[in-house]
Amino acid sequence: MSFPAVRMRRMRRDAFSRALMREHTLLASDLIMVAFVIEGAGQRQPVPSMPGVDRVSIDELLKLAGECVRLGIPALALFPSPDASVKTEDAREAWNPQGLMQRATRELKAKYPELGLIGDVALDPYTTHGQDGLIDEHGYVVNEPTVEALIKMSLAQAEAGMDFVAPSDMMDGRIGAIRDALEEAGYIHTRILAYSAKYASAFYGPFRDAVGSAANLGKGNKHTYQMDIGNSDEALREIELDISEGADAVMVKPGLPYLDIVRRVKDSFGVPTFVYQVSGEYAMIKAAAQNGWLDERGVVLESLTAMKRAGADAILTYFAIDAARWLRGE
Numbered sequence: 404m405s406f407p408a409v410r411m412r413r414m415r416r417d418a419f420s421r422a423l424m425r426e427h428t429l430l431a432s433d434l435i436m437v438a439f440v441i442e443g444a445g446q447r448q449p450v451p452s453m454p455g456v457d458r459v460s461i462d463e464l465l466k467l468a469g470e471c472v473r474l475g476i477p478a479l480a481l482f483p484s485p486d487a488s489v490k491t492e493d494a495r496e497a498w499n500p501q502g503l504m505q506r507a508t509r510e511l512k513a514k515y516p517e518l519g520l521i522g523d524v525a526l527d528p529y530t531t532h533g534q535d536g537l538i539d540e541h542g543y544v545v546n547e548p549t550v551e552a553l554i555k556m557s558l559a560q561a562e563a564g565m566d567f568v569a570p571s572d573m574m575d576g577r578i579g580a581i582r583d584a585l586e587e588a589g590y591i592h593t594r595i596l597a598y599s600a601k602y603a604s605a606f607y608g609p610f611r612d613a614v615g616s617a618a619n620l621g622k623g624n625k626h627t628y629q630m631d632i633g634n635s636d637e638a639l640r641e642i643e644l645d646i647s648e649g650a651d652a653v654m655v656k657p658g659l660p661y662l663d664i665v666r667r668v669k670d671s672f673g674v675p676t677f678v679y680q681v682s683g684e685y686a687m688i689k690a691a692a693q694n695g696w697l698d699e700r701g702v703v704l705e706s707l708t709a710m711k712r713a714g715a716d717a718i719l720t721y722f723a724i725d726a727a728r729w730l731r732g733e
């Protein structure tokens with residue numbers, strides 16, 4: 404037998420055989436667009452640390468939603484950037500039936516009923532201190548009172564027609580408590596996307612600028628509720644708990660630096676596993692691309708494909724619309 408018996412390059416030689424042996428292909432239907440909502444009309448406010456991402460008023464959000472529908476992007480994740488004037492210590496604006504998220508949800512569902520909506524459930528856009536929960540006199544985020552607030556927030560979103568409530572706060576027991584409250588109120592179809600393995604990451608910086616919590620949080624951090632970046636087994640325990648409490652899908656966050664976690668979660672539980680390509684990942688790619696140091700299209704599609712290869716069923720990304728356009732050759 405002549406050397407080499409196996410030529411790996413044979414299958415790579417032509418486009419047709421490369422296509423036939425390709426294991427994972429990124430589709431628009433894998434993507435979830437992320438949007439920041441603000442008050443007003445005709446408003447588009449750039450987020451300086453996220454070039455290309457604007458905070459938009461509801462009328463502009465409807466245009467963005469229409470583009471998602473046209474491109475076959477199945478869902479839109481909404482984050483509010485409310486006026487500073489409605490922020491309080493107790494975050495009560497979060498469950499105002501006429502609040503920004505609730506109004507945005509009603510208008511989006513009226514115009515595009517087929518587009519899935521994912522509502523963030525955490526108090527940070529609404530608190531004067533920028534923490535995801537309620538705090539005691541020492542600044543410690545208190546678990547059970549926060550869960551009570553998150554229940555009110557989830558019910559307000561469900562009432563407005565939100566398809567998925569997505570608790571991103573990392574309190575203990577909140578998935579079960581929200582699930583019970585939704586069932587009891589008759590919202591049996593409202594899905595829960597649990598941010599189960601959310602790490603205390605430095606990659607969230609630009610997001611905090613976008614929702615306006617960065618200045619309020621100041622030198623504070625979220626280490627008493629978000630996960631330590633050095634841990635992996637702990638992520639599996641968090642995921643297992645959220646599944647047992649009634650989560651319909653679980654999430655790992657951030658994305659690219661945490662694909663080992665995505666793979667472990669998918670292999671261990673086989674549940675719908677989402678991953679979030681966060682603001683800092685977006686900013687890194689954009690900054691390098693703007694300097695001419697990286698090819699944006701290539702790097703974005705490669706990063707998203709890597710997430711799918713790692714086991715993600717869906718990817719939340721600020722690049723969703725761009726990526727879906729590129730996938731169609733637009």
Ligand SMILES: NCC(=O)CCC(=O)O
Pocket residue numbers: 523525571606607608609610611680681682683
């Ligand atoms: N709950 C959302 C975040 O905490 C941050 C997301 C991001 O950095 O894109």
Ligand SMILES: [Mg+2]
Pocket residue numbers: 573574575576599641644645
């Ligand atoms: Mg947990």
